[in-house]
Amino acid sequence: MSFQGEQHLGVQAPTADSEGFRLNHTMLRIKDPEKALAFYTRVFGMRVLRRLDFEEMQFSLYFLANLEEDTALPEDDSERTVWTFSQRGLLELTHNWGTEDQEGFAYHDGNAEPQGFGHICFSVPDLPSTEAWLDANQVEFVKRSDQGKLKDVVFVKDPDGYWIEVVEAARMAGKGA
Incomplete structure (x- = not known):
């Protein structure tokens, strides 16, 4: 029998309804995409898979991943979007337009009080x-x-x-x- 996960209070067996579910990405809000993208691409070796802009709501999403050298990404934007949303372990950086120009603007990091993320x-x-x-x-x-x-x-x-x-x-x- 294959490993079914550790058993602890509250753990329940998955049902057929959740078959195929996978964690795709975690999202962090960023103030300045240029600084954030430089950091994650240079320091942690991530690559931007896809950028999606939502002009009406004035924000952009950047999906990043650490890819194997031989990973082939679809060239077509629509196909690459579908491919991106089928991956595992991605980082989504969300930029609300204009925050980069706001002096003193910062998002809560989740570790200061009140703690959360x-x-x-x-x-x-x-x-x-x-x-x-x-x-x-x-x-x-x-x-x-x-x-x-x-x-x-x-x-x-x-x-x-x-x-x-x-x-x-x-x-x-x-x-x-």
């Missing part, structure tokens, strides 16, 4: 070299891998102040109970 997470092949890369790119650290009670876990901030956890999968063995 916490962070997104990237898994990397080598945590020490990634930590050096983040330093070289002047990324703001919340917590380094040798700090606090939870070692081998890094937290940094993106240009909008959202927290990003950075882990190396092999270093996570044995964490927690």
Whole structure:
């Protein structure tokens, strides 16, 4: 029998009605798309799959992903939109037009009071070299891998102040109970 997931209070067996459901993306609101896109594409190696503009409502959506080198994306915009919404693990950056020009404007990062949203997470092949890369790119650290009670876990901030956890999968063995 294949793994059915850990069992805890409240866990219920999926029904046929949810067959095929997949988490497609997580959305973060951004103040300045130029800064946010530079950060996620350069520092975290993501690529923009699709930009959708909604002129009447004055906002744009940018869908980003870490892709394998041999990933073939559809050239046609409509086909690439459908392809984008069929993927897993995407990051959607939402830009409400004009926020980049508003002095002092900032979105709530979810970690200040009242707490809510916490962070997104990237898994990397080598945590020490990634930590050096983040330093070289002047990324703001919340917590380094040798700090606090939870070692081998890094937290940094993106240009909008959202927290990003950075882990190396092999270093996570044995964490927690």
